Every structure is written in C-alpha cells, then in structure tokens.
Amino acid sequence: MDSLSTLAVHIAGVEAPLNLPVSQPIYQSASWTFRDLDEVDAVYEGRQAGAIYGRNGTPNHRALEALFAGLHRAEAAVACASGMSALSAVFLGLLKAGDTVVASRDLYGSTLNVLHDLERFGVSTRTVEIDNPAQIEQALIGARLLVLETSSNPRLRVPNLERLSDLAHRRGVLVLVDNTFASPYHCRPLELGVDLVMESLTKFVNGHSDVMMGGVAGPQQRLEPIRAVATRMGLVSNPQECWLALRGAETLELRMQRAAANALELARFLEAHPKVRQVHYPGLPSHPDHATAQKVLQNGAGAMLSFELEPSRTAVNTLLHGLRYIRMALSLGGTCTTLSHPATSSHRFLSPGERDALGLHPGFLRMSVGIENLSDLRQDLEQALARL
Numbered sequence: 001m002d003s004l005s006t007l008a009v010h011i012a013g014v015e016a017p018l019n020l021p022v023s024q025p026i027y028q029s030a031s032w033t034f035r036d037l038d039e040v041d042a043v044y045e046g047r048q049a050g051a052i053y054g055r056n057g058t059p060n061h062r063a064l065e066a067l068f069a070g071l072h073r074a075e076a077a078v079a080c081a082s083g084m085s086a087l088s089a090v091f092l093g094l095l096k097a098g099d100t101v102v103a104s105r106d107l108y109g110s111t112l113n114v115l116h117d118l119e120r121f122g123v124s125t126r127t128v129e130i131d132n133p134a135q136i137e138q139a140l141i142g143a144r145l146l147v148l149e150t151s152s153n154p155r156l157r158v159p160n161l162e163r164l165s166d167l168a169h170r171r172g173v174l175v176l177v178d179n180t181f182a183s184p185y186h187c188r189p190l191e192l193g194v195d196l197v198m199e200s201l202t203k204f205v206n207g208h209s210d211v212m213m214g215g216v217a218g219p220q221q222r223l224e225p226i227r228a229v230a231t232r233m234g235l236v237s238n239p240q241e242c243w244l245a246l247r248g249a250e251t252l253e254l255r256m257q258r259a260a261a262n263a264l265e266l267a268r269f270l271e272a273h274p275k276v277r278q279v280h281y282p283g284l285p286s287h288p289d290h291a292t293a294q295k296v297l298q299n300g301a302g303a304m305l306s307f308e309l310e311p312s313r314t315a316v317n318t319l320l321h322g323l324r325y326i327r328m329a330l331s332l333g334g335t336c337t338t339l340s341h342p343a344t345s346s347h348r349f350l351s352p353g354e355r356d357a358l359g360l361h362p363g364f365l366r367m368s369v370g371i372e373n374l375s376d377l378r379q380d381l382e383q384a385l386a387r388l
C-alpha cells in the first residue's frame, strides 16, 4: 500500500488535456521531466520542443517571445525580467572590455547609469546629440554599439533611425533601439535598418501597470549570445508575468490608438495654456523632431508628452495637489494618465550638470497619457493649472 507521503507528492500527476484551452495555461513549474537521456539531448539541441528548467524559460516565455518577435516582424526575441534586464542582457551578450558604446545623451537615466557601470568592466561610452550627424560619425569610429531611443525619455527626441543606422553600419557598428515609448504600434525600428530592438514591456505592451518585463528582438543569430547571457545570469522573468504581459498585449492597438489621440489633444491644450512654458510632443509642429517623427513614427506620435511649468518644486506640488484623476506615478504606459518628475525620479542619479544640460529643471513634468475620456482629462488639468 502506498504511503500518505508518496501519494501526496504523486497522486495528482500532470496530465495534458486532450483538446487545447483558449487561453494558454500558466506553466508554474521550475523544472521539467524527461523520458530518457535521448529526450534530454533532443530538447537541448532544439530537435524537440520542450522546456528544461525555469531559468531557460517555460512555454509562457516562448509565447511572449513569439508575440514580441511577431509584433516587430523579427525572426526571434528574448523575454527578460524587466526592461533593464533586457538592456543588460544585450550589453553583457555583445560587449567586451575595450569596446566603446555610442549613446544618445537623451537616454533614460538608468540606461545611462548602466553604461556608467560598464566602465568598471572596461567598456566606455561616448554620448552624442541625435541631431548632430557629424558628431555621431566621429564618435562611431572604432565603436561597437550605437544606442538610441525611438522617442526619448523624457524630451521625446526622435532620431532619424534610418539615417543613423546607415551611418553606423558604414562604420561596422551595431544599432540597438529602445522602443519603449513608441511600442510596436508607433514604430518597428528593425524595418528602418536597426539591428536590435528592445522594450520595457512593463510599459505599453503589458499596459496595466502590474507587471515587470522586457524583451529584445532581432535576427536569431544576433540574439544567441544575448539569450545565453540571460539564461546563465538569470535575467529571465517568471511564467505568471509572461502570461499577464501576453494578456495585456491583446489590447495594445486599441489602447495606443486612444491614448495617442488623447495625447495629441492634451499637448495642444497645454501648449496654449498660459501657465505652461513649453510642451515636448513630437506630434506638435513646435517640436524640434516633428519632421523626423513623421518618417519614424506611424499612427500618430505616441502617448507620452512632457511639459514645463516655471522651474519651481512648489508649482509642481500645487499642480499635483489640485489634480483629481491624474496622479503622480514613476512609471508609464498604463491605462491611466500619470505624471512623473524626471529630476527627482528617472534622472535623479544623473549629476546636476547632466540634468541641467538636458533642461530637466524642477518644473519639468512627463505625462503618460491613458485611455480615459479626453474632456475629463482636459478639465482635470485645467482646474489644477488654475491654482498656480
């Protein structure tokens, strides 16, 4: 007679249903069984579909990778535990001591900080202005990787991806684009000649502010060292988060359509408001990259915008205290409209000089526009701005 302890571990078993569910099950298992050594070899060598161990990914990871690759019309993708782990996997997979990275100075603050960290491992970074091709051409000499953002955080600068990829390739330099702000709805950088695209899927692709996730997409061969590093160093996520991100992505287009339409109207409203000194939105003719954005972005100019009040912390706090729906949250890409303050959050760890050079003064705010009713959002801003 089998004992209680043995029954408790084995009796329920694991049975695959005979027909397929509509929604993929969550494969909450850190390890997988094999019939024999031949099956182990077959799965490791890719001759048989199967999973090995949680850190190598589960069917939920593979599904999210298929989604991200598909949205970017890429051959393959690697899903990671966050946008930063995806970026780290690219850096650790492609760079070695002595390499040089050329980076737009308009990158997300943490990306710039990771590049600073890499100096300890012998990788140096040259920062450039995205609209200065002569400076970029000079910086690319002897470099290994050019890093850009499709729509930069937080000034919404839009580089001419086609032109800069061409410049980089002529010097034998690979191009990585962080497409987090645009999402595949507004831009597919690989089609513009970029080698690798990454996104924080935490943001628009998942879209519900409840998951941390990142992805890198590109040619299969280019991704191999990146996947190897992500697996070895444990940069992968868990099956539950992959499942949630996949579910969120189902409504990506609907959310982006609505949010981008809201953003354009709010950008126009803010630009006309006497308390607002400047609006940064590539969909406005006043933006320095308006013409470039029309080539690089499709379906509008995105759901992110920034605006400047007088350079005063008090003004920002007064606005925040006055808002009813729009809250401060130090992320972006959810269904609700949120504000963030780069000087005290995303760009907090830059030096004051670096922040000043980017114009990130105490009155600079970044807004992630959500899918709420436009007139409610406009009214909310109007009544809060009236208190300044």
Ligand SMILES: Cc1ncc(COP(=O)(O)O)c(C=O)c1O
Pocket (backbone or CB within 6 Å): 082, 083, 084, 085, 108, 149, 153, 178, 180, 181, 199, 200, 201, 202, 203, 212, 213, 214, 331
């Ligand atoms: C442009 C951009 N890239 C990368 C990241 C990092 O993503 P995660 O927070 O998922 O690590 C962020 C986060 O805000 C971001 O805004």
